[in-house]
Amino acid sequence: MTMLPAPSILPIDSLLPEEPLLMMGAGPVPIPDKVARANSIVINHLGETMARVIDQVKTMSRYVFQTQSQWILGVAGPGSAAMEMAVCNLVWPGTKVLSVINGFFSKRLAEMSQRVGGEVIRYEVAERGAADPQEVKRLIELHRPQVITIVQGETSNTVLNRYLPEICRIARSYDCYVIVDAVCTLSTMPLAMDEWYIDSVITGGQKGLSSIPGVSLIAFSERAWARMNARTSPIHHWCLDAKLAEQFWHNASYHYTAPVSGILALHEALRLVCVETLDTRFARHLRCSLALQAGIEAMGLSLFVPIESRLNSVIGINLPNGISQADFCRHLSKRYRVEISGSFGLPIVRIGQMGEQSRAHNLFRTLHAFGSTMKDFDVNVDLPAGMAGLEAALQKSNGDTEGQYGK
């Protein structure tokens, strides 16, 4: 046998920047130290310790999803794998699916539904707008879908489906199963699975929860679980079969080797949410996002989405003068060591406000880097006014946004 020669490879330290970049894009987001440390540990994927970890992860997830349902499962995979898990367990050949499409990720849910044989009806919402409950109702009456897919927040274009509770209520009154993608929004703003009649909620690790990418969470309602129990057609995805995943997540036995370290990291991320409490966490996100938006506007720039349908978890900013997103973001990263995101086909850049991104010190550094980059690109911005606008908004809201979201 002739062996191929071993390649000569640089150690990872020589690839990574000396000073870590501040991750202020649309995900992944910075992780707290406790999450990072948990992520460095490997334990047996089965056995008593893991069983206790899983038990706590499920208890904390019920709080974060605001559900009493016992059907919480983790997924070794990105948010998209959790999306696919929701879809492939609840949709099969011939299932009618109404997909509410506001952008890139909601379109992905429609495509996944189609791939597993669903008959997909697409409700394409007007650009920059939230889905209209009356239009959803009209489409339900017209097409009688069994399943509806929708995103809470469209990370891709920074639109919030603010009428989500009403849409879910309407869907339930027609006995539809609702799948909600809360990948970027979970734990950054209110979502109440039971109270809103949601049948499956999906989230990833690397956004609102400030955990690592690659380990995700999904919850099913009791009635969604009953639908899966009654299903007769086979599920083509072995890894994503919820009934098989139940082996690990509910019976402490083997399905596939769980991503142990990632689950430990997720445990710590969820625990930090519980310690902070959801109310306080929502208020922090709202205060920080609105202050950053105020700072950007005070600098003389404009936001992409009108306030009625604007997402706070990710901020979309119009990029003036035909500047290239890629050039802008690269310069910001190289020169100021702050990473933000471009977008898929829109003339905007995006700054995240998820988890650890929503901290005052990160806002100041980011806004300064962002405004300075604008100046470097010859955009006439008033940087001092922007910084003052951020400061004033944080001062003003200190305390008085606590109750804005209520209970």
Ligand SMILES: *Cc1c(COP(=O)(O)O)cnc(C)c1O
């Ligand atoms: C990021 C994101 C996804 C996809 O998550 P991945 O981990 O990249 O697969 C899905 N939906 C929304 C709303 C997102 O923000």
